Amino acid sequence: MVISSFIIEANQADIPSLEKKLRKMSGVEVHRIVEKTKVIITLEKETTDESYRSGDVISKFPEVSHLCLVYTNFEDELTKLDKEMT
Amino acid sequence: MKVGGNEMKVTRRSLLKASAVSAALAAAGCSQPIVKETEKMTAAAEGKVSVEPDEWKTAVCRYCGTGCGVLVGVKDEKVISIKGDPDNRSNRGLNCIKGYYLGKVMFGHDRLTTPLIREDNMKKGTMDGFREASWEEALDLIADNLKNAHEKDPQSIAFWGSGQQTIHEGYVSSKLWKAGLLNNNIDPNARLCMASAVTGFMSTFQSDEPMGCYDDLDEADVFVTWGANMAEMHPVLYSRLMFRKQSANHVKHYDITTRYSRTSEAAEETLIFRPQTDLAIANGIIRYIIENKAYDENFISDHCQFRAGTEQLGHAMNDDYDETEKGSTANDVWNISFDEFKEMVDPYTLEYVEEISGVPKDQLEALAKEFADPDKKIVSTWTMGVNQHTRGTWMNNLIYNIHLLTGKISKPGSGPFSLTGQPSACGTAREVGVFSHRLPADLVVSNPDHRRFSEMIWNLPEGYLDPISKPGYHTVKMFRELGNGNVKFLWSMSNNWGQTMPKTNRFRGVDDNGKGVIDGFIVVSEVYPTRSTEMANVVLPAAMWVEREGMFGNAERRNAIFEKCQEPPGEAKWDLWALVQVAKRVLDGKKIGDHDAFDLLFGKGGTDIWDDEKNDLKQDQTEVCRNVWEEYRKFSSPHLHENEEVKKLGKELKTSAKQLAPYDEYLKQHGMRWPVREVNGEWMETKWRYADGEQADGFDQIGIDEFGEKGKYDNLSFYKSDDKKPSIIFRPFEDAAEIPNNDYPFWLCTGRVLEHWHSGSMTRRVPELHRAVPEAFCEIHPDDAESLGISEGDMVKVKSVRGETEVKATLKGRGKPPKGYLFVPFFAEETMINNATLDAYCPISKQPDYKKCAAKLEKV
Numbered sequence: 032m033v034i035s036s037f038i039i040e041a042n043q044a045d046i047p048s049l050e051k052k053l054r055k056m057s058g059v060e061v062h063r064i065v066e067k068t069k070v071i072i073t074l075e076k077e078t079t080d081e082s083y084r085s086g087d088v089i090s091k092f093p094e095v096s097h098l099c100l101v102y103t104n105f106e107d108e109l110t111k112l113d114k115e116m117t
Numbered sequence: 118m119k120v121g122g123n124e125m126k127v128t129r130r131s132l133l134k135a136s137a138v139s140a141a142l143a144a145a146g147c148s149q150p151i152v153k154e155t156e157k158m159t160a161a162a163e164g165k166v167s168v169e170p171d172e173w174k175t176a177v178c179r180y181c182g183t184g185c186g187v188l189v190g191v192k193d194e195k196v197i198s199i200k201g202d203p204d205n206r207s208n209r210g211l212n213c214i215k216g217y218y219l220g221k222v223m224f225g226h227d228r229l230t231t232p233l234i235r236e237d238n239m240k241k242g243t244m245d246g247f248r249e250a251s252w253e254e255a256l257d258l259i260a261d262n263l264k265n266a267h268e269k270d271p272q273s274i275a276f277w278g279s280g281q282q283t284i285h286e287g288y289v290s291s292k293l294w295k296a297g298l299l300n301n302n303i304d305p306n307a308r309l310c311m312a313s314a315v316t317g318f319m320s321t322f323q324s325d326e327p328m329g330c331y332d333d334l335d336e337a338d339v340f341v342t343w344g345a346n347m348a349e350m351h352p353v354l355y356s357r358l359m360f361r362k363q364s365a366n367h368v369k370h371y372d373i374t375t376r377y378s379r380t381s382e383a384a385e386e387t388l389i390f391r392p393q394t395d396l397a398i399a400n401g402i403i404r405y406i407i408e409n410k411a412y413d414e415n416f417i418s419d420h421c422q423f424r425a426g427t428e429q430l431g432h433a434m435n436d437d438y439d440e441t442e443k444g445s446t447a448n449d450v451w452n453i454s455f456d457e458f459k460e461m462v463d464p465y466t467l468e469y470v471e472e473i474s475g476v477p478k479d480q481l482e483a484l485a486k487e488f489a490d491p492d493k494k495i496v497s498t499w500t501m502g503v504n505q506h507t508r509g510t511w512m513n514n515l516i517y518n519i520h521l522l523t524g525k526i527s528k529p530g531s532g533p534f535s536l537t538g539q540p541s542a543c544g545t546a547r548e549v550g551v552f553s554h555r556l557p558a559d560l561v562v563s564n565p566d567h568r569r570f571s572e573m574i575w576n577l578p579e580g581y582l583d584p585i586s587k588p589g590y591h592t593v594k595m596f597r598e599l600g601n602g603n604v605k606f607l608w609s610m611s612n613n614w615g616q617t618m619p620k621t622n623r624f625r626g627v628d629d630n631g632k633g634v635i636d637g638f639i640v641v642s643e644v645y646p647t648r649s650t651e652m653a654n655v656v657l658p659a660a661m662w663v664e665r666e667g668m669f670g671n672a673e674r675r676n677a678i679f680e681k682c683q684e685p686p687g688e689a690k691w692d693l694w695a696l697v698q699v700a701k702r703v704l705d706g707k708k709i710g711d712h713d714a715f716d717l718l719f720g721k722g723g724t725d726i727w728d729d730e731k732n733d734l735k736q737d738q739t740e741v742c743r744n745v746w747e748e749y750r751k752f753s754s755p756h757l758h759e760n761e762e763v764k765k766l767g768k769e770l771k772t773s774a775k776q777l778a779p780y781d782e783y784l785k786q787h788g789m790r791w792p793v794r795e796v797n798g799e800w801m802e803t804k805w806r807y808a809d810g811e812q813a814d815g816f817d818q819i820g821i822d823e824f825g826e827k828g829k830y831d832n833l834s835f836y837k838s839d840d841k842k843p844s845i846i847f848r849p850f851e852d853a854a855e856i857p858n859n860d861y862p863f864w865l866c867t868g869r870v871l872e873h874w875h876s877g878s879m880t881r882r883v884p885e886l887h888r889a890v891p892e893a894f895c896e897i898h899p900d901d902a903e904s905l906g907i908s909e910g911d912m913v914k915v916k917s918v919r920g921e922t923e924v925k926a927t928l929k930g931r932g933k934p935p936k937g938y939l940f941v942p943f944f945a946e947e948t949m950i951n952n953a954t955l956d957a958y959c960p961i962s963k964q965p966d967y968k969k970c971a972a973k974l975e976k977v
Binding site for chain 2: 035037041042043062063065066068069071072073075079080083084086096097098099100101102103104105
């Protein structure tokens with residue numbers, strides 16, 4: 032499991048439509064809108080490559096003026112660790 | 118929370134998400150605690166599980182020149198996570214999407230892990246004909262060949278460095294070459310991207326690097342991008358530009374470009390001009406400002422002088438250009454009056470500029486009016502469109518002219534800002550002086566005082582550096598001489614000349630005679646096999662990015678440390694270790710005065726990075742880096758030196774205008790912008806050079822106190838400039854070195870794409886980046902395609918008089934070229950577009966022009 036977070040920048044007027052699209056995406060969770068123009072999301076995917084692909088899809092939404100990656104955890108053993116813990 | 122149940126599994130993921138959201142909120146400037154975000158996260162935060170790595174280490178992204186800070190999560194000595202560093206003031210916690218693969222680029226399946234020695238010279242040009250070797254054997258072989266070539270002809274050796282070498286690696290390379298071998302044939306690949314910016318700064322301000330910083334992006338009213346596709350090449354800075362636009366409705370962006378790009382998409386105005394005529398556009402704006410008396414008279418009176426320089430320079434096509442009358446006087450400038458300047462610029466009416474540039478007069482006027490408005494704060498940014506230009510220095514001068522005439526410089530929110538393409542083009546290539554004509558801290562080899570100052574810092578006898586008074590081979594000259602058979606030994610590090618040099622056929626030894634490259638002895642230090650390792654006699658496997666400790670210096674004068682986070686694979690080693698090992702062998706038995714040469718340069722008598730007992734580089738990389746830095750720092754801190762002569766000469770040369778802090782302070786502060794000053798025991802950076810004000814607020818208080826004049830107009834004092842006055846230099850429009858004609862009717866422009874870094878040697882090893890842009894392409898206007906019967910996806914041959922390559926045509930790429938214009942990126946080693954490009958260079962900066970030559974297109 033790779034978990035990432037992004038700040039997505041968009042015009043204030045485009046935020047509702049962007050939020051709608053983001054909420055439909057698998058693995059995406061919208062957490063907060065900051066300063067009316069920055070959407071904070073997390074993304075959960077199995078691999079870095081899948082995460083990159085989703086990031087790329089988001090970056091191409093017409094509402095998005097910019098996508099900034101902030102955090103990514105790609106620890107291969109995550110699933111294994113989860114099992115150990117459960 | 119149920120330990121041992123499903124709830125814990127959710128909790129762990131939630132906790133990871135909590136970390137992810139916390140980082141994002143911090144980067145977005147929001148400090149509310151994440152535990153309030155969701156119930157699950159609250160539970161997670163209260164739990165006993167930890168998803169934190171063993172340690173977060175401080176680092177800097179290793180791609181572009183923005184210099185984004187990152188924190189690298191290390192667990193069991195492996196990199197497991199990366200997040201933006203909110204304490205790095207360059208990016209404030211934000212990264213572009215390439216950040217996903219910062220870790221992954223280190224794990225390509227074909228990393229070079231063992232030294233390779235070529236056994237079969239006839240197989241040069243391929244990765245065949247090598248055998249694996251020990252480091253001992255490889256280093257001995259390199260040292261023997263270097264020594265032999267140097268003894269036979271000192272001019273037959275060369276080192277090609279990089280804006281991707283760390284500051285420490287660049288410093289050691291330069292010291293070995295200049296002081297150890299008394300040789301100036303050392304130059305960086307930054308010659309290919311930043312040299313025109315350097316000579317622009319030096320000719321206008323007599324000091325390299327910008328006066329402003331990224332903070333200006335947050336306050337500007339108008340942005341002007343000149344030949345810069347920031348959206349793809351500097352995405353984090355572009356995001357800052359976009360945020361400024363979103364937060365203030367009046368902010369406008371003008372994109373001046375030869376091809377509509379992603380950057381143009383959000384610009385209010387895009388000015389598409391015929392290649393090379395940016396020279397005319399800038400002069401048109403200048404003339405408009407003068408005609409409308411919109412210049413800042415007080416600013417000009419207090420802060421500017423006018424100059425003119427050698428014109429009708431012709432073009433550096435032939436090997437002997439530098440020795441011709443024009444080539445040898447290209448740098449010359451002389452003072453003129455403002456009235457003379459007005460006369461010179463008078464032909465550049467907006468009508469005339471429209472006629473030659475193709476940009477409608479209305480657009481030109483709208484842009485000129487922005488500069489003419491005294492209340493507007495304007496930031497100009499530029500990169501390769503301006504620098505990779507046969508008049509690159511002139512274009513840099515012209516942008517400064519506009520900002521100087523209007524006084525829009527060195528002020529928060531207003532200033533010309535030269536962006537850099539590589540992570541340490543500034544820190545390493547420019548500041549350390551890994552150029553054939555330079556020494557550290559703006560010093561140059563041709564100035565006797567500069568050499569004397571360097572001799573004193575390096576404990577060398579007086580006059581010892583006199584043999585390096587003449588600049589050595591600049592990059593194009595170096596490779597031309599390699600091709601002529603005059604360079605017998607070449608060592609390249611952190612670059613890929615076999616793919617990125619223009620007119621590549623010649624530099625790969627596949628021109629008519631094949632001389633030099635085939636029979637020369639070539640060493641390539643690399644992390645992956647490349648077009649350059651194919652040409653090598655010895656390949657040295659290098660540690661990359663956080664596999665060793667290092668430091669980069671970015672575009673806004675910020676130096677930042679990256680810590681070592683994991684071991685390099687196999688036998689791969691730190692380039693600095695290899696350099697010092699070769700130095701030890703080459704300098705063996707040599708004396709400088711009464712001293713052992715190696716000890717004086719790198720041992721206890723000098724940099725102190727050698728462990729005599731172990732007969733090896735000191736093992737502690739932090740200690741090595743700190744010792745290198747502290748010696749380098751003496752150049753810009755002469756006042757701290759024990760030698761009074763150093764203090765006196767350093768003050769005369771104003772080297773502390775680039776003052777640096779102690780090494781550990783950079784780790785503590787997550788990078789700092791020079792000049793860095795100690796105020797009441799605290800080290801403070803400078804955001805705006807030459808601007809008087811409190812040092813604590815980012816102004817250049819100490820610099821002005823020491824070298825400038827207080828109370829001048831706008832509280833500025835350009836203390837490094839001749840007579841404290843930067844030069845407004847008249848630079849005319851002169852046409853391109855090669856212009857499309859009947860046989861070669863297209864302009865050919867080359868460049869990069871977002872997904873791939875330079876020649877793709879790292880990013881193409883990442884499957885997803887490779888999948889995103891798997892091959893090069895040739896952007897072509899639909900009308901041109903139709904007239905040649907070319908459809909989307911057809912293979913075409915791009916041909917110039919120098920060479921050709923086959924590539925897939927696209928009519929709907931990200932960029933939209935105008936008619937008669939082709940764009941081909943250079944990242945793909947199978948699409949050697951540089952076979953077709955031109956190696957003519959700016960006569961002043963010696964930087965070649967990759968952005969324009971004549972080509973034709975044939976459907977395959």
